[in-house]
Amino acid sequence: MDNAATLAPSPADSGTDYTLSGELDLAAASQLWPQARLLPDTTRIDARGVNRCDGAGAALLFDLARRGVHISGLDPALQHLIDALEPDKPLAGALPPSKQPLITRLGQWAQEWIADLTEQITFIGAASSALAGLVRRPRDLRWRDFLTQCELTGANALPIVALISFLIGVILSFQSALPLRQFGAEIFVANLLGLSLIREMGPLITAILLAGRTGAAFAAEIGTMKVNEEINALVTFGFDPIRFLVLPRLLAGLLMAPLLTVCAEVIGLAAGALVLEGFGIPFRTFVHQVTSFTDLHDLLGGLFKAAIFGLEVAAIGCLRGLSTGAGASAVGSSTTRAVVQTLVILVVTDGVLAVIYYQLGI
Amino acid sequence: MSAPLIRVDHLRCGYGERIVLDEVSFEVSAGEVLALLGGSGCGKSTLMKHMIGLYEPMAGSVEIGGDDLASASGDLRERILRRFGVMYQSGALFGSMSVLDNVRLPLESFSDLDAAAIELVARLKLRLVGLEDFAGFLPSELSGGMQKRAAIARAMALDPAILFLDEPSAGLDPVTSAGLDALIRRLAQSQGMTIVVVTHELTSINAIADRAVMLDREAKGIIAIGTPAELARNEDIRVQRFFLREADTP
Incomplete structure (x- = not known):
């Protein structure tokens, strides 16, 4: 910057207090602003020497002028810049503080909570009604979308479900075999692994993976459609977004979660069998231990749980997608809410089902 | 006429193997409002995206203030980027x-x-x-x-010294569009900005542009360049069709 603007005291007989000269651009304005702020409001500035001025420079002159500082001699072309900013018009007041008082925030939070609850109840009602309607008229389902969602939710999720369940099977069996070996009871690792995988771990791990993978994808996809007004387009065409978007996903979640759970259980058990081979327990013995300790009720109970989990993952993903606000950040926020809310609901549902199974003697 | 602030020299641009524009050359002077115009799909926005360095040219160069943006890196690239501001089509x-x-x-x-x-x-x-x-x-x-x-x-x-505006009037009603045109003209005059505006709105071109570069999809390049009045008098049938708002298919 060769000719950056400077603000220097004027000669005694000049009739002004300061002389402003040079190129008053963004960089020069940044330098001069603190100095200019210290000037008394009655200061007179000779600005004849200003040969260039950009928007930031004009803002500095605006700031001085609105305080009453007298600026003279400005080139008419540059004066045009200041005039465009309408220096006589006062600036709008400061924005309201972004942080509201506690009581206001509590009120807003309660209002949002009630609105959210209402939305959830409405969604559950609409989805249940659509599901019931589907029983009467199965042709209402968009079968091609349903099959696509089954592929996305089920087949495409299989590799990650297989990997995680294999690792869980290895870790569970190895970590429990080590202490049990001290008592010569490592054979019971098969019982532990079979029961825990079939009743609890299989459905839960599959559902957690689906929440992170599929639920988040549902929320992001439907949320983006909402932001892009695709949902509005569906409505104006006369399509019900619940039937068009939600039903295929709900049914895919309901159907694919148990299937993935079966895969997870088989792979987890196979991993356990592999580890126990290393501890000298043959595969046939492992299978015998598992089949003798678990029964059909355990398997069906676990699969029912998996179906409920799958339904919840899909429903919450779709709900959060449909309730997305405006803008890209709203999609991110919906996706986060979908995953967090699903995880909480999964744990709560698991607890409730555990109590129910206990009462039923399953 | 002052020295060119933007120089587009034998630019070839496109996506992947597909060439959208070839042998595009023109200059924009400081303080000038230049419109890039043409029908849909002629490469207006593609050209602008190459001018602002979002895409690398297949051949040729774009110089902003004498510096080639595509080959610049580090501090030089930062300095070139500070020379212009961009308004994207969606805001x-x-x-x-x-x-x-x-x-x-x-x-x-x-x-x-x-x-x-x-x-x-x-x-x-x-x-x-x-x-x-x-x-x-x-x-x-x-x-x-x-x-x-x-x-x-x-x-x-x-x-910034230069403002790139991508379809500022797209999707707006005529009154709002005219208001935006007036704003662009006012900014060019009061702030002395060089403005490159992508548009296909004839009203906007007449209202704001000092000169216009007309692109054509079939020609994959410039078919006319001049003031809006010169373009309106151009005898090229493709330019006439554009200015008479005629479809090029029967």
């Missing part, structure tokens, strides 16, 4: 920030102004585009025309 305002914060962001990141000065500069930019009273609004709370004006205010935040 591309940051949805989670208020309008004022959108304008404030580049000032906070790339200037040495203190907070009070940044606030004042940002508010004055919004005043210039007529959005001072909407400073606290989120972009989603604004109309399409307002979003575009806010995007112009953000593009001007650092007082």
Whole structure:
């Protein structure tokens, strides 16, 4: 910057207090602003020497002028810049503080909570009604979308479900075999692994993976459609977004979660069998231990749980997608809410089902 | 005529193997408002995206203030980028920030102004585009025309020498569109900015442009260049069709 603007005291007989000269651009304005702020409001500035001025420079002159500082001699072309900013018009007041008082925030939070609850109840009602309607008229389902969602939710999720369940099977069996070996009871690792995988771990791990993978994808996809007004387009065409978007996903979640759970259980058990081979327990013995300790009720109970989990993952993903606000950040926020809310609901549902199974003697 | 601020030299651009424009050469002088015009799919926005360095040319070069943006890196690239501001077709305002914060962001990141000065500069930019009273609004709370004006205010935040505007009137009603044209003309005159505007609106071209470069999809390049009046008198059938708003298919 060769000719950056400077603000220097004027000669005694000049009739002004300061002389402003040079190129008053963004960089020069940044330098001069603190100095200019210290000037008394009655200061007179000779600005004849200003040969260039950009928007930031004009803002500095605006700031001085609105305080009453007298600026003279400005080139008419540059004066045009200041005039465009309408220096006589006062600036709008400061924005309201972004942080509201506690009581206001509590009120807003309660209002949002009630609105959210209402939305959830409405969604559950609409989805249940659509599901019931589907029983009467199965042709209402968009079968091609349903099959696509089954592929996305089920087949495409299989590799990650297989990997995680294999690792869980290895870790569970190895970590429990080590202490049990001290008592010569490592054979019971098969019982532990079979029961825990079939009743609890299989459905839960599959559902957690689906929440992170599929639920988040549902929320992001439907949320983006909402932001892009695709949902509005569906409505104006006369399509019900619940039937068009939600039903295929709900049914895919309901159907694919148990299937993935079966895969997870088989792979987890196979991993356990592999580890126990290393501890000298043959595969046939492992299978015998598992089949003798678990029964059909355990398997069906676990699969029912998996179906409920799958339904919840899909429903919450779709709900959060449909309730997305405006803008890209709203999609991110919906996706986060979908995953967090699903995880909480999964744990709560698991607890409730555990109590129910206990009462039923399953 | 002052020295060219932008020089596009034998530019070939496209996507992958597909060439959209070839042998495109023109210059833009300081303080000039140049319109890039042509029908849909002729490569107007593609050309602009090459001019602002979003895409690398297949051949040829784009110089901004004498520096080739595509081959520049590090500090030089930073300096070239500071020379221009861009208003994208959709506005591309940051949805989670208020309008004022959108304008404030580049000032906070790339200037040495203190907070009070940044606030004042940002508010004055919004005043210039007529959005001072909407400073606290989120972009989603604004109309399409307002979003575009806010995007112009953000593009001007650092007082760049050049402003690139991609279809400023697209999707706006004629009254809002005329208001935006008047704003662009006023900015060019009062701020002395060089403006490159992508448009296919004849009204806008006549209202704001000093010169226009007309592109054609079939020709994959420039078919006419001149003032709007010169283009309107051009005898090339493709230019005439555009100005007479005639379809090129029976």
